[in-house]
Amino acid sequence: MEQTIRWAVNHMPKTDDRNLPVMGLSEVRKARAFHESFPQYTTTPLTRLDRMAAYLGLKEVYVKDESYRFGLNAFKVLGGSFAMARFIASETGRDVSELPYAVLTSDKLREEFGQAT
Numbered sequence: 001m002e003q004t005i006r007w008a009v010n011h012m013p014k015t016d017d018r019n020l021p022v023m024g025l026s027e028v029r030k031a032r033a034f035h036e037s038f039p040q041y042t043t044t045p046l047t048r049l050d051r052m053a054a055y056l057g058l059k060e061v062y063v064k065d066e067s068y069r070f071g072l073n074a075f076k077v078l079g080g081s082f083a084m085a086r087f088i089a090s091e092t093g094r095d096v097s098e099l100p101y102a103v104l105t106s107d108k109l110r111e112e113f114g115q116a117t
Contacts, residue, residue, distance in 0.1 A: 005056075030097045031082050037100030038081075040070050088113055 021027065035041055046062040053061040069077050082096070085104060089096040092113055103109055 003055075030095075031078075034082055034085055034096060034100060035078055037102065038070070039101065044069070084116075087116070091116075 044064045044066055047065055049061040049063060053059065066078075085099050086096050088094075088104065088109075089099055092109075099109075
């Protein structure tokens with residue numbers, strides 16, 4: 001059975017996206033440091049896809065399996081936890097780099113920030 005890979009060129013015009021700085025290198029470094037502050041954090045191993053590489057005519061293809069992140073079976077947990085930390089940072093007048101796991105889970109921050117739903 002022959003399969004073809006279908007693709008399309010994106011002809012949408014570029015936008016003036018004022019939210020792009022959140023993807024800047026300094027913000028990416030903050031996100032990484034934030035996640036690494038969690039005691040449960042581990043790097044995600046790469047899984048090699050030899051058959052996909054052969055099908056695509058490539059030497060190697062790897063994927064990251066984030067489905068076991070923090071034992072939650074969901075890869076979105078990193079973005080969600082970082083978004084919550086950024087919200088708490090903005091509400092408390094801090095930079096997210098000042099809120100590692102130990103601070104986020106502290107009684108001191110709980111007293112200052114309260115609870116959010």
